[in-house]
Amino acid sequence: MPRSARLLRREQFTEALATRAAARRRYFTLFARPNGLPLARIGIIASKRVAPRAVDRNRAKRLVRETFRKLRHRLGGMDLVVELRRCPAQGFNEAAGAEFARMLEELGARPSG
Template sequence: MTGEGVHDFARVRRIVKTDEFSSVFRLRPAQKTAHFVLYTRPNSLPHARLGIVAAKRFAPRAVTRNTIKRITRELFRTTALPPFDCIVRLSSPVVKRDGAATTRALKAELRSELVRLFASQKARATAAPK
């Protein structure tokens, strides 16, 4: 682990309380992809925070939901984001009934969508005047 703190996922970098989730959900979605919706809200902290919502109705198997969360956390840790509260919500089914829960193709597709979501926020922050 590096000492810079950008690549960790400590509790202070998570959105865990219901009212914190609610305050971000009240805002319009910042970005949408085929499977995800990203909600953001500026925060007064020196770092970004992440919340993940992966509903059972869109990913019935726990292994799929956990994979989605793992990929999301990994990309969040490795992407330098401005001080935003970000919530990534799964918004459509990711697996067909007859397909495997965590195929390489599925992981690659989800990863590319999440990279686009986080990159859009990074670009938005650099374009916004201070």
């Protein structure tokens, strides 16, 4: 994913996290705010407290990035922060990916502003 599609600085995360959660589901919380740019950007928070094994954190981030890559053209100018809420017992699979995809689709279907 190109640098232009990622949130890189602490201030960018802080500004997005200061907004109300756009969606909260079993495995993820999504924060969103308009960024004034023509493209969507994403940042991912996956803490050790939620997913102690690095393999689970990395798989969750990979799943989120891939789903975002497929749907980002529908989101417009948004900054998104995805926070991992819990780790499934079997690890991250298609069900968790589908949950995140639904969250993004709901967000993309909303009118901007």
